[in-house]
Amino acid sequence: MNISLMATRNFSGLRGKPSSITLLYAIGPPLSHALLALVFCKLLGLALGNTILLMVLASSASYIAVPTVLRHALPEVNPALYMGMSLGITFPL
Numbered sequence: 001m002n003i004s005l006m007a008t009r010n011f012s013g014l015r016g017k018p019s020s021i022t023l024l025y026a027i028g029p030p031l032s033h034a035l036l037a038l039v040f041c042k043l044l045g046l047a048l049g050n051t052i053l054l055m056v057l058a059s060s061a062s063y064i065a066v067p068t069v070l071r072h073a074l075p076e077v078n079p080a081l082y083m084g085m086s087l088g089i090t091f092p093l
Contacts, residue, residue: 022081026089030059060091 037058041051070082 022085023089026085030090034059 034055037055038051041054046054067079067082067086070077071079
């Protein structure tokens, strides 16, 4: 079954579940990964275009990889939680 469909079917079970720490985690890592990429690019003297591309790729890794890994590593976890956070908060950010 498609992971997005699983998240949609379980979305109603999220009411009142995401805590402030979970929301902070959905926002914090993408920003910190982009900042680390910026620092490394400045240290290496990369061009602006390459720096921006690496920052986008570093920050987007959180919402691309995590849902798939969590689905296989922790099948008992509600997919609406990690899909909702990655697609609802991290992706638009």
